[in-house]
Amino acid sequence: MRQQLVQLLYGVSISSDLDSGNVELAERLILNAVLDGLEIGRAGIWLLNAENTAIECRLLLDRENNQEIQTLVLPRDTYPAYFKALDTQRTITAEDAHTDPATFEFSESYLKPLNIGAMLDAPIRYKGKMIGIICCEHIGGARHWSEDECSFIGALADLYGRALSAQENERTNAKLERANQLLEQRVAERTRTLEVTLSELTTMQEKLIESEKMASLGNLVAGIAHEVNTPIGIAVTANSSAKDKLNTLNKLIESNTLTKTALLEGMNHLNECFKISFANLERAAKLISDFKQTAVDQSSLNLLETNIKDYLENILHSLMPLTRSHNIEVDIQCNDDLKLITVPGALSQIFLNLVNNSCVHGFVGRDQNKITISVTVDKQSDTYSICYLDNGHGMSEDVMHKVFEPFFTTKRGNGGSGLGMSIVYNLATQALQGEVSIDSKPNNGVTVTFKLPQKLA
Structure with a gap:
């Protein structure tokens, strides 16, 4: 391949436009390289539609008339010979486009009005499938396309496939970025929800723990109340017995019939009642004191x-x-x-x-x-x-x-x-x-x- 074509091809391959994900920049870069390398007046990128029923112009640069064209459509049923050649040939090299079996159908409607004498079309393949062409159009008479020129245009077609991959990667990354943003938003929302829920659960747990402490204290109160009743009841009984004995002694004194024996027996009885009463009241006081200290400490x-x-x-x-x-x-x-x-x-x-x-x-x-x-x-x-x-x-x-x-x-x-x-x-x-x-x-x-x-x- 001659040096000029090699330099142009190298310049396209290292350009940031090719891998930017902006396929429009890549198309303009490639077509300008085609025009400069082949020294022709018109070059375009055409892609098959989804139904494979027509080929549509993505971008056509016309230096002869200083124009950019993007609205041309060539239906398959109008140009069957051309589409058959696209489906079966690696490259269409029409040195005389008016008589070539692949391009003669364009003669009256397209070639003659634009003074196009020769065409060189290289298929664009993406993921193993032919999706379109780079079309090179020579203004004037017939032209011989050299092997270097065919290799040059084929390499540029392959580089266009690289640009399409970059575009797809860019779109995929954009989708992933949007998905990540949505995911981060959902995570943030759920985190806020969980934080609120956790705060509520923590508050509820604290209340339950306090409730449990109070319940334990309540059980202790009930037990203490029952336990205190016993010594107090005994003390009350002892005091009542002492009171009865005092009443008996008073009556004996009033009737002047109190004997030494009755007095001693009464004194012994009162002393025993006081001992029982004091012991049980002391026991109750100890229970209450311990409970009071425990209750105060727990709070x-x-x-x-x-x-x-x-x-x-x-x-x-x-x-x-x-x-x-x-x-x-x-x-x-x-x-x-x-x-x-x-x-x-x-x-x-x-x-x-x-x-x-x-x-x-x-x-x-x-x-x-x-x-x-x-x-x-x-x-x-x-x-x-x-x-x-x-x-x-x-x-x-x-x-x-x-x-x-x-x-x-x-x-x-x-x-x-x-x-x-x-x-x-x-x-x-x-x-x-x-x-x-x-x-x-x-x-x-x-x-x-x-x-x-x-x-x-």
Whole structure:
């Protein structure tokens, strides 16, 4: 191929217009190269229509008349010989377009009026299919088309296929961009919806947790009320008996029949009544005091220096109605003088939930129930551990792995909310800034271990 054609072909192949995705720029680039390389007056790009019944002009540059044409249509049924040649030949080289078997049909209607003497048409193929042609039209008489010129025009036709691929890629990328934008919008909308839903669920969960805490406190109130009634009732009975005995002594004094024996017997009776009354009123006062402290602590998460053993005993004493009704023996193993800066309210809520859990799940239908709470200090790590152990039914591995999940319960429909152990976990890890773990096997009880800092910030 002669050097001029090689240079033109190279210039087209490296042009950004070819791969821009704008096929109109590529068409103009290719046709100008055709006109310059073949030194002809007219060149056009024609594409078959979708039905393959006609060939339509995309762009025709006419340098002879300084025109651009885009409206020409050549029907297949009007020019059957030409279309047959398109369907079967690689390139149409009509050196005398008026007599060539492929182009003679254009002589009267097209060639003579425009003074076209020769034509060179190269098929455009895209994805293995012939979709159109690059048509080169020589103004004047007949012309010999060299092999270099045929190769040149064929290479440009192939480059037009590259431009069509770039256009398709551009359209595909545009569709993908629009799809991504729509997807991002949908994701953003759904994210906003999920955030609102999550916020609502978080608020609802907080309310449910507070409700669960109040429900636990309510159960404690009911138990305490029942427990306090017993010593107060005994005290009232003792006081009533003492009053009756005083009335009897008064009558003996008034009738002047009081004997030493009757006086001593009356004094002994009054003394016994006062002992019974005082002991039971003291017991009731202790219950009420422990309950009051537990209730106040549960509603407050303030940092306080706390004697751990005393505080645990107060908590378990306030839970006596619950432990007594399930025949539970409680053993607290802790140094008497261990004082820590902690959140006693969190401890109170934790052990209320643990004991309640043992009663509801662990000790149902069992006797000789026992809860052991042991406290040990690790001075090296400045931490302490509380181990809560019951000898109840225990739990399966599957239940154990889910036990701290909010709303998980094995008593669904039987009063279980699924929040008790979740509250225990949250209080231990957040309010007490520690760690909590659980270990259990069926028929082998439950062990809950807390590792907590000795001083909370």
